[in-house]
Amino acid sequence: MSKKRPRVQPSIDTQLMEIYDDLANEDEEIRLKAASAYATKFSPNNNHSGEQLSEALRRLIRGLCSGRKAARSGFSVALTEFLIQHLGSPSSADGFLQISRAIDVLVKQTEITGKVAGQEERDHQYGRLFGAKAFIQSGVLLQDSVAANAWDRILDIIYEAAKRKGWLREQCGKILFEAAQKISEGNHDPRFTQTLINKLDPSGLAKTPEGIAIWLKVQVQFPKVGLPTGIWRDENPLHRKEKSKLAKILKETTSAGRPDEENAEISQKGSWTPRIHFAWTVVFSELMKGKPTERANAKPKTVRFEDFWQVAVDKHLFASTSSDERKYWGFLLFQQLFSSASEVHLPFLFSPNLVRCLTNQLASKERYLHRAAVKTVKTILNRAELQPSVASTALRGLLANTSDKRLSFDNLTKTKTVEKLMALGDDASLRHLVPELCDKLVRPGVIEEKDASARRQITIDQLTSLLKSRQSSRKQDSQSSDSTGLTRHILEVLATYSYFSMEKPHLNQADCPVPPMSGRTQETLRSRLSTCLTSILSRSSSPAFFASHVVDVILRHEADQHMHSILELPGTLGETIPSARTVLENIHNQALSNSSDNTTLHAFELLYSLTILQLYNGDADAVSMLDELRSSYDLLIGHRQTADQVGSEVFVEILLSFVAKPSRLFRRLAQQVFSTFTPMVQQDGIRSMIKVLETEENLHGQDKMFEDDGLDPMDASSNDGSDIEEVDMTNGNAVQSSSDVEDYSQVSSESAEGQIPAEEEDEEEAVIKAKLAQALKTDESTDEDFDDEQMEALDENIASIFKERKKVVSKKKQNMDAKETVVNFKCRVLELLEIFVKQRHREQLALDLLVPLLTVTRTTSSKLVSGKACNVMRGFSKICKGQGVPQIEDQGAIIRLLEEVHVEAKRESSNAGACSQASLLLVKVLLTNDKENFPRIVKIYSQTQESLLLDKCRVKMSFFADWLNWYHTARPTL
Numbered sequence: 001m002s003k004k005r006p007r008v009q010p011s012i013d014t015q016l017m018e019i020y021d022d023l024a025n026e027d028e029e030i031r032l033k034a035a036s037a038y039a040t041k042f043s044p045n046n047n048h049s050g051e052q053l054s055e056a057l058r059r060l061i062r063g064l065c066s067g068r069k070a071a072r073s074g075f076s077v078a079l080t081e082f083l084i085q086h087l088g089s090p091s092s093a094d095g096f097l098q099i100s101r102a103i104d105v106l107v108k109q110t111e112i113t114g115k116v117a118g119q120e121e122r123d124h125q126y127g128r129l130f131g132a133k134a135f136i137q138s139g140v141l142l143q144d145s146v147a148a149n150a151w152d153r154i155l156d157i158i159y160e161a162a163k164r165k166g167w168l169r170e171q172c173g174k175i176l177f178e179a180a181q182k183i184s185e186g187n188h189d190p191r192f193t194q195t196l197i198n199k200l201d202p203s204g205l206a207k208t209p210e211g212i213a214i215w216l217k218v219q220v221q222f223p224k225v226g227l228p229t230g231i232w233r234d235e236n237p238l239h240r241k242e243k244s245k246l247a248k249i250l251k252e253t254t255s256a257g258r259p260d261e262e263n264a265e266i267s268q269k270g271s272w273t274p275r276i277h278f279a280w281t282v283v284f285s286e287l288m289k290g291k292p293t294e295r296a297n298a299k300p301k302t303v304r305f306e307d308f309w310q311v312a313v314d315k316h317l318f319a320s321t322s323s324d325e326r327k328y329w330g331f332l333l334f335q336q337l338f339s340s341a342s343e344v345h346l347p348f349l350f351s352p353n354l355v356r357c358l359t360n361q362l363a364s365k366e367r368y369l370h371r372a373a374v375k376t377v378k379t380i381l382n383r384a385e386l387q388p389s390v391a392s393t394a395l396r397g398l399l400a401n402t403s404d405k406r407l408s409f410d411n412l413t414k415t416k417t418v419e420k421l422m423a424l425g426d427d428a429s430l431r432h433l434v435p436e437l438c439d440k441l442v443r444p445g446v447i448e449e450k451d452a453s454a455r456r457q458i459t460i461d462q463l464t465s466l467l468k469s470r471q472s473s474r475k476q477d478s479q480s481s482d483s484t485g486l487t488r489h490i491l492e493v494l495a496t497y498s499y500f501s502m503e504k505p506h507l508n509q510a511d512c513p514v515p516p517m518s519g520r521t522q523e524t525l526r527s528r529l530s531t532c533l534t535s536i537l538s539r540s541s542s543p544a545f546f547a548s549h550v551v552d553v554i555l556r557h558e559a560d561q562h563m564h565s566i567l568e569l570p571g572t573l574g575e576t577i578p579s580a581r582t583v584l585e586n587i588h589n590q591a592l593s594n595s596s597d598n599t600t601l602h603a604f605e606l607l608y609s610l611t612i613l614q615l616y617n618g619d620a621d622a623v624s625m626l627d628e629l630r631s632s633y634d635l636l637i638g639h640r641q642t643a644d645q646v647g648s649e650v651f652v653e654i655l656l657s658f659v660a661k662p663s664r665l666f667r668r669l670a671q672q673v674f675s676t677f678t679p680m681v682q683q684d685g686i687r688s689m690i691k692v693l694e695t696e697e698n699l700h701g702q703d704k705m706f707e708d709d710g711l712d713p714m715d716a717s718s719n720d721g722s723d724i725e726e727v728d729m730t731n732g733n734a735v736q737s738s739s740d741v742e743d744y745s746q747v748s749s750e751s752a753e754g755q756i757p758a759e760e761e762d763e764e765e766a767v768i769k770a771k772l773a774q775a776l777k778t779d780e781s782t783d784e785d786f787d788d789e790q791m792e793a794l795d796e797n798i799a800s801i802f803k804e805r806k807k808v809v810s811k812k813k814q815n816m817d818a819k820e821t822v823v824n825f826k827c828r829v830l831e832l833l834e835i836f837v838k839q840r841h842r843e844q845l846a847l848d849l850l851v852p853l854l855t856v857t858r859t860t861s862s863k864l865v866s867g868k869a870c871n872v873m874r875g876f877s878k879i880c881k882g883q884g885v886p887q888i889e890d891q892g893a894i895i896r897l898l899e900e901v902h903v904e905a906k907r908e909s910s911n912a913g914a915c916s917q918a919s920l921l922l923v924k925v926l927l928t929n930d931k932e933n934f935p936r937i938v939k940i941y942s943q944t945q946e947s948l949l950l951d952k953c954r955v956k957m958s959f960f961a962d963w964l965n966w967y968h969t970a971r972p973t974l
Helices: 014-023 028-041 050-064 071-087 099-109 118-138 148-164 166-185 191-198 209-221 240-250 278-287 292-298 305-317 324-340 352-362 370-386 390-400 409-413 417-424 433-442 449-473 486-499 519-539 543-558 571-593 598-616 621-636 641-659 664-680 683-693 699-709 713-717 758-776 788-840 850-859 863-879 891-907 912-929 931-949 957-973
Strands: 500-502 563-565 724-728 733-736 741-743
Touching (some): 099 148, 118 148, 118 166, 166 191, 166 278, 240 305, 352 370, 352 409, 449 486, 486 500, 519 543, 519 664, 543 563, 543 571, 641 683, 850 863, 863 912
C-alpha cells in the first residue's frame, strides 16, 4: 500500500497581507505608510512578472470594492501610485500590463453579476468610481501616446454612474471637475477637455449643480474650448437672465421627485447631506472676482454677486417656506463665504431673510438650527477679531435687518453679539456707524410716537454700548486717543437731543427729528449721557476733556437761534451760566498753559463741567455748588498759604455734596477728584467725613445731617432714574439696574432703627380693630341696621381711623427711606476714606481714622456699612508694612489712641476682630518708631485682660489670642 502524498501548502506572503490590512486602517498615517510600502514592493526595479503585476492590480481594484473601514481611501492611493509606476510612461508599460487591459480589469472586477444585496452593489459602484478616479489622478490617460479611447472609456464610466446612480452624482461631478483642473495644471492637450465637455450634455448633466461647476471650470481655464450651444444663454450659466434657473438647480429642486423633461432620464440625488454642494463654492468664487461694481461694468450680462445671493440664498434657502435642511445649507454657505470673501462682498451676505432666520434660531436652544446659528455668530466674531474693520460691516448688517424694530438684536437673541462686535471693531470703521445710528435716532421710520420712541430707545442703547465698548476695549490715555472723534461724536449726539429741540427752518433739515422726540425719549437720552460720562470717568485718564466737550456743545447750541432748550431754567439759574462758562474757560486755558499743576486744574475743570451739566438738569443746588467751587478754586489754586486748610475743608464739603446724590456718575466723579486732592486734605476735611459716619441711621439723623450741610434730603434720596445702581445689603454685592442711580438698598431682613417692630404692628392692628368695633357699636352677637345719620357718623369715624393708620405707615416708610439714604451716604464716604488711607497711610493723620471706623462698625445696623469700614481698616493694616509704617511725631497721642481702641473693644464683642486688627496696627507703629514702648503696650493689654477676668467687659478671647500670636512671631525682632 503506497503512502499518501503530503499536501503542498501554498506560499503566503505575510508582509503583503499586512500591507493590505494596513491599507484599510482608519489611521491616515498608517494607510500612507502602507501605500508607500506597497509601491516599494512592486517597484519596476524589482522585475516582477506580468502575471504578478496583473494580480496586484486585480487585488487593488478588489480592495476598492471593500466597505471595510477606510479601505477605499487606502487602496485608491496605492492604485494611483501603482499606475504611475507601471503605466506612467511608454517605457514603463509592460507587455502584460497595458492601459486598455488595466481598464478591462477595472470593469470586470467591479461588475455586478446576478442578484446581490443593495450594500454590495453600492460597494462595487464606489469601487468602480474610485478606480476611475485613480486612473485620472495618476495622469496615465493624459499621455500623448495613449489611445483616445482610453480617456473616453474612463469618462463613460464616470458619466454612466452619475446618470444612473443619483447618490453618486456629486462624487462623479467632483472627479470630472478635478480632471479638468488636472488637465489645466499639466498643460495637457485641450482635446481631453473638449471630450469631457462634449459628453456633458448627452449624459444629461449640463443643467445640474455638477454640470454647472464643470462648465464654469472649462469656461475659465480653457477659453478656446468649444462649449455646447443651446443650453445656457450666451453659453454662460452666470447670465443675469439665468439667475432664477441657476438658483433652482443649485438648491436641487428637480431632485425632489418631480424631474423635468430635460433631466427625466437622470437618477435623482439620494438623501439629504449635511454639507453644501461644491458647485456653490465654484459659482460664488467666479462671482466674487473683482469688486461688485467692477464686475457689473466689465460684464454687464453676468449676474452680480449681490443679486444672485438675494435670489439663490435669501429667497430660496432662507425663504419662510424652506425646510430646515435647506436653511442649514444657507448657514454653512454664509460661514464659508464670510470667512473667505473680500470685505467689499460682506455687506451683501446680511440679507433680510438670513438675519431673520439667524435671530429666530438664536432665540431658543430648543430650535432645530440653534447650534448652526451659534456657529454662524462665532464665524462672524472670529473674523472680526482677526480683521477689526469687518466688525462695522457685520454691525450694519445685523442692525439694519433685525425683524422686530422695537427690540435690539441682542435682546431678541439673548446674546451679546452686537456688544462683542462693538468691542472688536476699530475706531476708523466704527466712526462711520455713528452717523447711521444718528439718522435712525432722528428718523426712526415710523410716525406714531409710541413706535418711534421704542425704536429710538434701541438706537440710544446702541450708541451708549458703542461708546462704552470703545472705553473698555482700550485705555483712553488722552483726548488724542480719540483721534477719529468717535467718543466726542456720540457725546455730541446725546447732548444735542437731550436738552434741545430744533425748528424746521433749521439749516440742516436732516437733523430735525421726525416725529419730534417725546419727553420720555429725551429723559432716556439724559440718562444715557450720564452713563457714558460715568464710563469715561472710570476708564479715561482725561475725563475733563470729554466732560468739557459736552458742556461746550450745550453752550454752543444755547447760542443758536434755531435750537430751543427743552428745560426752562429760572432767571437766577440762567444768569449763572455765563459766569460759570467764563470760569470754566479760564480753568481750561490755565490747564493748557500750566504743566506743573495740570492734574489739579483738570480736576476742577471736570467738577465745573459736571456741575454746569447739573444746572441744565434743573438742579437748584448747582448754583451754590458753583459758587463754592469758585471759592475753593481761588483758595487752593490761588496758592494762598494761610488758607490751605480752609480751602481743603470747603473742597471736601463740595465733594460730600456730590457724594450725597444717588448717582453713580457723581460717585465716580467724587472718587477721582478726591484721589487728586488727597494730598491737600487736612484735619478739618477728615472731621467732616467722620461726622457723616457718626450720623444716626434714621429720619432724625438724616434731617440733622442734611440740615447741617445745607442740602435737601429729598435730593439725596430721590431716584429720578438718571443714574441708579442697587446694592443688595444682604451680601454687599452691587447689582446694576436698567437705570443709573446708585442706591444701597436695605433689605427687609435688616430692621431700620425707628422702624415699627412686628409686635407693635400687631398691637396697632388690635387697636384699630377695637376702634372700628367701637365705631360700629357692634360685635359678633349684634346684627342691627343703621339709619342715614348713623351711617354718616360711621363713615366719618372710619375715615379718621384709616387716616391715622396711613400716618403710621407713612412714618414707617419715611424711617426706612431715611436709613437707606444715610447708609448710602456712609458707604460713599467710606470709599473716599479708603482712597485717603491708600495715599496717606504713612501719616499720623490716617491713624486718627481708626477709632471712628471702629465706632461705626459697632453702632451701624447695616452689614454693608460695617463691612466697608472693616475693609478700609483691613486695607490700612495690609499696606502698613516695611517702609509703609506711619511715621509719628507724638508717641503719647498714639498710646492714647491705643487705649481708646481697647476701650472700644470692651464695649461690644461683635467688632472684636476689627478692634484686634486696629490694636495690632498701633502696636506695630509704636514699636517701629521706638521699641521702648513695649512695656506700655503690655500694660494696656494687661489692664484689658484684667477687666475681662473681673467680668467688667465682654472682650472676646480671640482679641488676646491675636496679640499672643503676633508676639510669638515678632519676638525675635523686639
